[in-house]
Structures are given as structure tokens and as C-alpha cells.
Amino acid sequence: MTYAFPPGGLPEQDVLPDGKAVFTTAYAFIPANTMRDIVTSYLPGWTATRAWIIARPLSGFAETFAQYAVEVAPGGGSEKPEPDKTAQGTILVAKGRMRLTIDGTAHDLTAGGYAYIPAGCTWALTNSGKTPLQFHWIRKRYKAAQGIDRPTAFVTSDQDTPVNWMPNTDKWGTTRFVEPSDLRHDMHMNIVTFRPGGLIPFAETHVMEHGLYVLQGTARYLLNTDWVEVGPGDFMWLRAFCPQACIATGTEDFRYLLYKDVNRHVSLTL
Template sequence: MNQPSYFSPEGGLPSQSTMLTDRAVVTASYTVIPRGVLRDIVTSNLPGWDRTRAWILAKPIQGFSTTFAQYLVEVSPGGGSTRPEPESGVESVVFVLSGDLRLVIDGTRHDLAPGGYAYLPAGADWSVANDTDALASFQWVRKAYEPLEGHAPAAFAVQEQDVAPTPMPGTDGTWATTRFVDPNDLAHDMHVNIVTFEPGAVIPFAETHVMEHGIYVLEGKAVYRLNDDWVEVQAGDFMWLRAFCPQACYAGGPGKFRYLLYKDVNRQIKLT
């Protein structure tokens, strides 16, 4: 199995001689948090976690994300949590960027290396630990689960390298999506997928849809269309896109452009 390489920030602070110019932007339609602003000074300590710090990339707030929260979590050797989720009605996805994590879900142990993916349904009993002598980091997506009568999602853990990507129609595999759950399974009200573009591949139309997105760039670089702007992004950048924000991209090469994508799905619009 090929060992993947995903970007994870190292923190620290720039020197006093560093130019301030950067790509961070917050608008009513989208936000870009470039990797260069993920520094020590903006980390948070999470209650119930030991030897752990987090960059909180998105949370429900007026003018920002509305359906989810997303973190980049760094766990030092010996760190972790026996009760990572403080809310019983919240589901999660964990995706390992670097290092190795021991994840226990309802008594079953899963050892996750980079590319490790786990879905934790609301109410699951789970814990996470770094038993190694190196740092481990992961993306953590949290969402309040919307129950649907007759449907209940089950916990699982896999390595993304073992899940075959699905090519988008008419692209000869230059644009593909790694889907970890069946899109037609109504038990799931969110999808967290990996999207892969070969160098030069494109989203050839401005997607404009009801789904909100959180996008963490795993590898490569691209020019991304966000509303009416074209923005350069690279590995380690995070983008939040509100519902109906037009979006497209050109993959810049020389390697693949890959990102972890959150979207809310499979539920009726609430009007009352």
C-alpha cells in the first residue's frame, strides 16, 4: 500500500521580517483560510483532551458555516481523549493526515495511519489516542445528526487507499470522487469524500447548489472559482462555501490536486 502524504501545519510563528501579504479572505459567500495562518497563536485547547491542540476551521456562526464544525487536530505522543465528543446528538468523521492513531469505537480497536477514515454516528462510544513517539494530526468534522425514522448509520473505519475512487462521467478518470458511504443511503445526512483531479483537470461548470461545503486541501494546488472570484489554493488551505455559492476549479499540477470535502445531504428543507 502506497503511503500517502497530506499537508499538516507545523505551527510556529513567522519572523518579524516576514511580509504580511497572504491569501486569507472572508466574504458573505465563502472563506479561505490559507495554511500560512495556521500558527501557534490561533490554536485552542479542547476540554477532555490531553496533549492536544486544535485549529478550529469552521463553526456555526452568523455569516459563516451553518451545518457543521471542522477542526485540524494535533495530538502529541501520549495524548488523546477517552470522551472526545461532548454532545450525544453529534456525528463525526475523523481523517488522519499524519502519524498514527488508535481509535476505539464501541469496544473495537482500529489502528489508523495517514489516510485513515472513520465515521462515528451520534451516540457512539469512542476514544482516540496517540500511542507513538511522533505527532499525529487529523481532520475532524462534526455535525448535529438529523434522525430519519427507519434509518440508523453504523460506525466504520477504513483506509482511503483501500476505497476505489469513482470517476466522474465523461472525464476518463481525470476527476474522481472517493466515496466512503453509498450516496443513496438515507441514513447518512452528510458526506465527507475525497475529490481527486489529475493535473489540468477541471470542474467544467459553476456548481451552484444547496449543499454547504468545508474543503481541506490534502495535496497539490489549483485555481478555485468561488462566487465571482478566482482564488489560488494549495495543500493545507481550508475553504468554506455557503449554500448556492458558485464553484469550479482548474487543477494546476504538476501533481494531483486532492481535497477532503464535507457536504450536507439527504434531508428535507425545514420551513417551520
């Protein structure tokens, strides 16, 4: 398994600025080759760290989450990573070694390591290795529900979590770090896998917002009315009700990191 990450750097001056990047009222497609050094941010409270902020709440578009790709130099990190006490987070390590401490308990994560970090907890993160640490981070304000307990922190890995294959096929499945029926959670960060030739056999159209970061492989992906060729490091950002479908191409598995908001009543005010 591989876990793509922004390439950084800067293209040479003989490379023409032709690209596939597009922003529409229904979706955005942000190719990997746009995620270069000049679009990184340095985060308050972090040392030796830079981040690609590839999604943020936008009024009238996708409003529930922010998605980062974060790179930390050896010894860098943060003692207070999250400035918003109402925000929960999920992390997937792409490369390197992470020491993650949640409410006083330390965890060591490597590529494929996953963590859920509840809102309001005390946590810290450092690069405990000798090479850059690269990870994906999704932030969302937690929406409590009456009579439902708040979720607790946990750490696991992609490798230790089985793929749940869709009915009647072994070519399309989801690695679910949280069970869909667990109403404590108001968001999911899953990994979706398509074996070569696998597909979504209908145009999904639903209320959930999506961030889809391609970790591995290639596919043709339907975004609203457009079929787009996608590959490692590409990002798809979908507002609610944007039609989508997928046809895996190539000779290796097509896998992407998927965010969606779930398990809560819809607010009836704008």
C-alpha cells in the same frame, strides 16, 4: 499520497503580513500560512492535544458543521472526545498513529485512515505512536429521518477506497466513503481528486454547504466571482449556493477533503 496539515509555528518578524485570507458573505478562504500556533485551542477532556478550529456554525453563513485539524502528542488523546451526544463525527488521519476505540472495539489507523463515528456511541482516541498524531475531524449534529435506520460506525482508509471517476473522464473523481444512496447518512466527507489539467466544467451552485481542505497539489478555484490560487493546507469554506469551479494546475494530483450536508428535507422555518 500526501495529507496536508496546518504548519503551526510562527513566521519571523521580517515577514510582512500580506496574505490571501478573505471572509465574504458567500465564502471564506483561509490560507495555510494563517494556521499558526497562536490560533490553536486546547480542548476540555483531551490531554497533550491542540486543535485548529477552522470552521464552526455561523448564523447566516454555513450552519451545519464544525471542522478541526487536531494534533496529539505521543500518549495524548481523550477518553471522552465528543461532548455533544447528538454529534456524529468523521476522521481522516494525516500523519502518525491513532488508536481509535468505538464501542469497545479498537482500531489502529495511520495516514489516510478514515473513520465514521455515529452520534451517541462511546469512543476514545489516543496517539499510539512516538511522533505527533495529526488528523482532520468534522462534527455535525445528526438529523434523524422517519423510517430510516441510524448509520453504524465503520473504519476504512483512503488507500482501500476506489476513486469514482465522473462520466466520460478519468481526470475528475471522488473517493466516497459512504454511498450517496445510503439515506442513513446526512453528511458526506469525501476526497475529491483532479489529475493535472482536470477541471469542473461548470460553476456548481447548490444547496449544500462545503468545507474544502486541500490535501495535495495546486489549482485555481472559483469562489463566487473570484478565482483563487490554492495549495496544500488551504481551506475553503462555502455557504449554500456559492458558485464554485476548479482547474487543476501543476504536475501532481490536486486533492481535497470535502464536507457536504445531504439527504434530508429542508426545514421550512428559519
